[in-house]
Amino acid sequence: MPNEWVTGMTEPLLEARAATVTYGYGGAAFNAVNDANVYVQPGEAVGVVGESGSGKTTLARVLVGLQPPTKGNVLLEGKPIFGATAQRKFPRSERWKVQMVFQDPYSSLNPRQRAWEAVAEAVSAWQGLRGNQAKTEALRLLRSMGISPEQAEQFPHRLSGGQRQRVSVARALAPKPKILIADEPTSSIDQSAQAQLLNLLSQLQRESGLAILFISHDLGLVRYLTSRVYVMKRGDVVEQGDTVRVFNKPENPYTRLLINSIPGHSSLAETTLPYES
Amino acid sequence: MQSGPLSLENRAGELQDNGQPLLQIRDLKVGFAKSHGILPVINTANLTLGRREAIGVVGESGSGKTMLCRSVLGTLDRHGARVLGGQIMFEAHDLANAPESVWSKVRGKQIGYVPQSSLAGLNPVINVKTQMVEAITAARPMSVQDAEKEAVELLEVVRIPRAKDVLREYSYQLSGGMRQRVMIAAALAQKPKLLVADEPTTALDVTVQKEILTLISRLRRELGMALILVSHDLAVIEEVCDSLMVMYAGASFEAGSVSVTVHAPRHPYTKALHDSRVDTAERGKPLEAIAGEPPTIGSWPSGCRFWPRCPLGDDKCRAGDQPTLRHVAQQLTACIYAERMGDGHD
């Protein structure tokens, strides 16, 4: 696949090169991700869209080091650090550079930790701060995510889904990462909470130079937030390119189907719809 | 919803089709009975639905939209809640706190229900055939063979290919979209006058969502059903519904036709809901997020429940009770400053 989207001389910050993830053995084996080449430049906002079974979450897990690819490698700042021909474990010393926000706000925080404790733990792990200093820094990060010191004293079950996701972002920011991978971060929170979170994330990306990889089934969200997008279907990247171009002139028929399925994008005509098998 | 003499002639069998709304919910109050008293979840909701009309109910979590569905389906008591006041007029009956003997004639027969898209709706240990036959014979005793024949027809109505094969399958063998089609087919078994769909496409993929919404729209037209579609997604409601009711913190905030209510809202919450949408937002511009959090159930603020987050909120807003709906322009609104809002923001 020609890399026509590499602009200038910058080296990708994070890259999956020819990454394949195979589940199962023998006849039952299938590729959750199939020979994917996905990269993010420093400070860039990139989207990965796809439906369930597209492999987008597996790709996120590979890039963040939770799941080793069966074939291919993950490259961080140009160096292979994790994968089939690199290490099988993502090196701990590089962990801080790649952080993640998970989909489910209800399971992504330890129910026995107060909001500030979750963030302070990450602060002490990576900024070398202890005790009150770690707490002060945690409260500062939480405040930048719109979480007040009173809310920071709460256990997760006392916080709304949107607040929990913002605590998760604060925790992910504690190591001062270079890229944030967000896997459907707004899919289970209310619309007003979604707008708050998206504003915070896009502000981080524009003002702090944090690269963001958005994994989402929501094309409207990806269109709004990213400048470059990958479209995945059943493990394959079927289309990639400039977000505006992909939305205005989709080349792949599946991309076209996705875009036409956005409510309000085309009339509810039943004739063109293929049935799932 | 006025029926001319011609339409009355055409459907002479439906004697009650006299221009009255099919469903009218008036000042509905619903609450949970707790050991320390009553915890209100709806106070108050109003909704008017004509025959063959589709209304969308939009709201965030805690708005009471799911409890509103349960009020109309008579399943409140299964969730520990009950109607505390108001009316649910369906046809000529008041269903508010109606006894089970009344509900058993209405629920599943005149009012069909499509639950949230999940495994929950279908029993995993019984196959599709058994469940469909159950739904069909619930009100009309007939032989199993006839019921099976009708089940196949119903599955074909919801455009399930290989209907006879699907009948032998179990819910876990079906994809999310297929399961939802089966749920819709089961809801249609008694030819209901009203279909209640609570977030029917929330967990589905966008292409499958499109299929299900298309199906619901077509069936509604072809079978002349009214529809209550509950969703958190304005875009979904815009696509399917004629009218819209906006709920917030257990109260109706605004109601009217979809096009007017969405594009010329007369309640700041409706406007904020529209402005915070990402699907219609301009790239690179910050979203108009609503500040703060919706109030949790049981701790609603005094006065208009939206005032702490409202750009128009002032001392007058926080006094008294939640304002009731009143006519402003072409819709109903609960905002006391509705007149200050212009004729549209687009």
Added chain:
Amino acid sequence: MKSMTRVLPKLNGEAHWGVAILAIIILLGVLVPLLSPFNPIRSAGDTFITPGMPHLFGTDQLGRDVFTRTFAAAQLDITLAVLGVAFPLVIGTFMGGVLGTTRNPVVSGAWLIIIDAINAFPFLAIVIGVVAMVGSGVQGLLIALAAVNWARYAKIARARALQLRDADFIHATQVLGYSRVQVLTRHILPNVYSESLAYGLSDFVIVIIAIAGLSFLGVGVRPPEAEWGAMISDGRPFLRQAWWITVFPGLTLSLTAIGVALLAQGLTNRSRGED
């Protein structure tokens, strides 16, 4: 809805009764040296005195005051039961947490076989076997209980830890590069122990009965120490002429068991409401 039940995690009626029963028994156990002029292991006068004043529960075949002995035994039995639950709970929960998070299939497989083997034997049979090896008496009893019962806690804790391993907050600890010890002590175990504790309370009843039972069989607490099981055993030959020697310790034992069961039931209901 969820937040409402969480704001009010009060104990319900059952648990209140449980707490009240246990408080009275423990209080009498602590205060009995002050309340009673008699010594629990020395004769206080005549044998087989019927209940009345000053011997509220009568005297036994050696002339000891049954009231004093019953509540002196309460101290010993409840302390033993607490320790008999606590040791296996701590050991088993820790082992289960480790086994639930290890990625080494050989290690976890081997331990699982041991755990299942221990759990497969009847509880009392294996405790008696261990007591036979390590010797009877209070120490032997506690060692036996720990050696046998940890396997049950390990099983429970491992199952819970396996669930947690797939929770996103555990994935987050990996992405954040926390050490294994940190993940285990700060994220896995705090979320595992509440289930162990719930089981521990229901286990408490079994342990208290086991201690009494073993002493009754003569492999637990040794005479002349006051212990419910031993007292019941001692009084059994005189059941016809002096029922009070067995009935009062038996009744107190049953009440303790009921108190703990009520408390456990109440707490389980509460945690179910919370989750």
